[in-house]
Amino acid sequence: MSMGSTDKGLLTPQNCAVVFLDHQEQMLAAVSDRERKDVLESVLLLARAAKIFEVPVILTVIQCKQFVGELAPQLTEQFPGTATLKRTSMNAWDDPRFVAAVKQSGRRNFLLAALWSEACLVFPALQMLEEGYGIYVVRDASLGTQPEAHEMALRRIEQAGGVSLTALQVLLEFQRDWAKAEHYEEVMAMLKPCCGMIGQEKKVPSP
Numbered sequence: 001m002s003m004g005s006t007d008k009g010l011l012t013p014q015n016c017a018v019v020f021l022d023h024q025e026q027m028l029a030a031v032s033d034r035e036r037k038d039v040l041e042s043v044l045l046l047a048r049a050a051k052i053f054e055v056p057v058i059l060t061v062i063q064c065k066q067f068v069g070e071l072a073p074q075l076t077e078q079f080p081g082t083a084t085l086k087r088t089s090m091n092a093w094d095d096p097r098f099v100a101a102v103k104q105s106g107r108r109n110f111l112l113a114a115l116w117s118e119a120c121l122v123f124p125a126l127q128m129l130e131e132g133y134g135i136y137v138v139r140d141a142s143l144g145t146q147p148e149a150h151e152m153a154l155r156r157i158e159q160a161g162g163v164s165l166t167a168l169q170v171l172l173e174f175q176r177d178w179a180k181a182e183h184y185e186e187v188m189a190m191l192k193p194c195c196g197m198i199g200q201e202k203k204v205p206s207p
Helices: 033-052 096-105 117-130 147-159 167-175 184-195
Strands: 016-021 057-062 084-087 109-114 134-138 163-165
Touching: 016 033, 016 096, 016 117, 033 057, 033 109, 033 167, 033 184, 057 096, 084 096, 109 117, 117 134, 117 147, 134 147, 134 167, 147 163, 167 184
Parallel strands: 016 057, 016 109, 057 084, 109 134, 134 163
Antiparallel strands: none
C-alpha cells in the first residue's frame, strides 16, 4: 500500500471514503440479538464518524429474489440525502455504477464494512486492492455467517495487502489531535458511551 496516499501511514478525513455494503435488515435478522446489537453499534459509530468529519460515503445493497430488504434505518438516517446503490452481484466491483461511484469520490483509500464478510466484503476488497486502492476493513462493523468465516475473510484481505481496524480507531484517527476543536464535542459525545468516559466535561484547552 502506497504511503503517498495517506498522511505518513495514517488516514484523514481528506484521504479516504467509507463504503457500507449490505447492512440490510434481512441480513441482520439472521444473527443473534447480541451480534446484531454489536455490529449495529459499530456501524453507527463508523457512520457518525464519517458524517461529522464530512468523509464521502457510498451505500449499497444486494437485491435479488431472496434479498430484497433495505438498509437498516439506523444507517440511512445518518445520510438522508445519499442514494443507495442496488445491485445483484455479491461482488460490488462487478457493478459499473459502484466502480463509477468509487472513482467519482476522488479518494484512493476506502474503509469497507459489510455483511457478509466471506462474500460481499472480501470480493470487492480483493479486486480494489488489485486496482491499487488502499483497503481498510472495519472488522467490528462487518460480520460473517460464522465467526470462522469472518476471520478467514479478514485474513485473506490482509494477505492481499489490506488492513483491519475498528470503528473506534477510525474515529480517533480522524480526530487525532485533541487541540482540534472543530469536532471535539461531537467526538467526545461519541466516546463517552463506548469508553465509559462519563462526566468528563472539561474541554481540552487550545495551545
